[in-house]
Amino acid sequence: MAAITTRPRTTVAELLRACRADLTPSELLVAQALLADYPAAGLQTVAGLASTAGVSAPTVVRLVAKLGFPGFATLQQRLRAELSARSAGPVELYPEPGPDGAVTPLLRRCQRTIGRAVTQSLRELDPVELDRAVALIADRDREVVLTGGRVSSTHAEYLARYLSLLRPGVRYLQPDRAVRDAALLDVGRRSTLVVFDYRRYDDEVVEFGREGVRRGGKVVLFTDRYLSPLASSATVLLTTVVEGPRPFLTLTPALAVVESIVLGVVEASGPRLRRRLESFDRLTAREPR
Template sequence: MHKKALVRDLLKEKQTELTAAERKLSAVLLDDSLLTGLQSINRLAECAEVSSPTIIRLARKLGFDGFSGMQDAIREEIGARMKQPLAKLDAVAPSDSRDHIVSRFIGAVSDNINRTLDRLDLAEFNQVAEVLSDPAHRLYLLGGRITRSNAHYFFNHLQIIRPQVTLLDSSPSVWPQSLLDMNAGAVLVIFDIRRYEKELEKLANLAVKQGASIVLFTDAWGSPIEKHARFCFRSMVEVPSSWDSTLAINFLIEALVAEVQSRSSDQSAERIAALEQMIGESRIFRSN
């Protein structure tokens, strides 16, 4: 699947070539993470308020023979996105016992990073680095069940480089207090990979309504949060494991940390020096 163009990406790439009715249908498919596309052609036409021929024309513009071909691709894409850990484990059972897991894992991770870089928009990367390095923007970070460690890692570096950085608690019950301060200058950095978490999407939606901007780190298929995000980084996550890998995501994090540090060199140098002095003078952080 990863070597095929994703239906979601095709819909976005072809927007300028679509008619008004086709764009309306495209919006319906994208807004529902393609799930609407699993219905019959008549039901989809009714939901999108377009004709059946419009659906067929859109499918052909995307490169499919017709609606059934597009629907098969949608079904495969959703299946890959929602794949359960145990199903993944069965799918990657080694065919050769001499092929060690370390070798296979290295190959998969290297491929993930290379393919993530192939998709990376350097202009967007620079824009995000500029936003994250500007102390006028208060930063908030949050990850999901698997990506919480990525958010924590990013937070640990950013809070040393610059002020006004907050790591949100994992409990949704305390998010409203932070939402109160997410104004037009705030930036919410969210990590969300399959299986996507509804609570994070709700938070992103509320943050945007408050005026905040979203920077999203997600997987190849794209979290539903993407429709709320100002910036989005898609990373490859599949490895020979029952769990997805976030090493390609961490690669982007470390590259951003280096660039933010470079853009904030004077400010961060002062903060690091002050931190070292504080640690040196504070007995509370030392063992006797």
Template sequence: MTKPPATVRELIREQYASLTQAERKFANALLANYPAAGLASITIVAANAEVSTPTVARMVQKLGFKGYPQFHQALLKELEAKGSGPTQRRANWASEAPEGHLLNRFAQAVTDNLSQTFSNVDSEQFDAAVRQLANTEGRLYVVGGRITRALADYAFTHFQAIRQRVTHMTSSSATWPHYVLDMVEGDTLLMFDVRRYETNLQRLAELASERGVKVILITDQWSSPIGSVAAHTFNCWVEIPSAWDSNISTMMLLEAMISAAQEERWDETRARYEKLDTIFDTTRLFRKFT
């Protein structure tokens, strides 16, 4: 399968070290409000970033674009991809699908997604997020959306065993104000939001952030708007030959976080595991073979 073209965000990360100070100023402004900050004319985006028009022109050429119009079109295509539904996604794949069995195409797509995802994870940001997830001084809240609520449930099951003070927020946004009521500075909110991004999740993130809660966002390669208030954002590549996106890379990143949080507080977690096993034995929840 042909590797999908890099997003503008990826290109900026790849070329960031080669950018001048002024070019980095524009790049940072774009990433802070991505991709909206690059969707106006070159004069407007330059003015908004407080750089010169030639600075913008030079930077987009360093990213591999012939000029600003091509750069602008790339951002528009990314924006279109953000809002596409299942029918359009399948149409995109069907028009470009290579020959070969679906299983092979699927396997290649998933492999590419995993590679792209983990090559774009900043290790320092990952470590900081894990420390936050493992810190029991604050409460950890976990929530997902229509599709990603399954990921939130999986995360809750593991983090509840790893640490104390974990709350799984229901999928009904009507109940969220009750959770927000008890949120305080120092708490953490782990959120999952992928295209088509859910407005209720964004509002929840904003309300939590206003209360001093640190938001950790796991999203797709196009990035949920929640990223504007998140302390840590992790992008996972999700496209596959299907009308639906894949959660494989998202689950892989989540499992890496769970494993790292377990190691972060292993002595306490081991004691919890042992007590939990004792309770399981008492309730005879699991079958014993010895």
């Protein structure tokens, strides 16, 4: 991310269509080639684009100039910027233009995108990685500390609430600097840190994880496929698809993985857990409905 993601007001494609009138025949060929495989065609070299359009390099350059760019490089920059804007934060791509005018019904879009994200994430989840996560979390000789970013911390809390039923030594840390710092004091070789960090990645969360590792802890990291900076320090990496109904990200797949882990911990814990759950039952079911 970073850089100047100043979204240009008009896209290259729009420019192309607008100038269509005063282009020479050969230049039109270039424009067509450009739009036919947009934006990939524009990201090759001038010679490459010229050859796919069936014209010479100078023709491409002249078109570029006609569009108002100082050079081919600038056009490419613009193309890349458009590309980046598609997967940036909610605001950048907020307009939700609806390419073909008609906006698909809310529910239908959610069905498609979220449903797919969940199934795909579960399908692509590495079983070995999942087992390692379960092992680190189920181990009763380790304490488990959970936290996450401003939004994803609710996932941490969700997991924490389940885990508290399943074993002792579970701590959820609110997304707060002071809380996390204090907790770090007790982090050591026997600590499992479960961290949720999705785009945009949270510096404080990353720093928490890094410091935890420095103190000997192991990190189970939930993140998206673009990997939080903390990924390099993580012992176990659990990635999920986050592309939801535009312009939003979805954390539903992440929750699916969380629940998978809960089940894994249950199964790893054996009969001792059964007694624990029964005991909990007696506590909560004091007044039967």
